Amino acid sequence: MQEINDVHVSEPGLVVVDVAAADDETAFAFHTALAARWATTSVERTTRDAGQPGVRLRCYLDLRQPLDASGQAPAPH
Secondary structure, three states, rough: OOOOOHHHHHOOEEEEEEEEOOOOOHHHHHHHHOOEEOOOOOOOOEOOOOOOOEEEEEEEEEEEEHHHHHHHHOOOO
């Protein structure tokens, strides 16, 4: 996996999430659960480490932007 860059965690509320899972389905299901709650980067594929079991996935999320039930960030006040 790539190194975490300073900009990825430059402010409180920015999070880098590295997921290790048994398979793609599990990794994507976890990402979907995160994306239903917070603004996240999209992910299209997982990676595999040679000689290691399972898959890995990295996404970035912003805890400062919780989503409402429709999947949208609430309107600013």
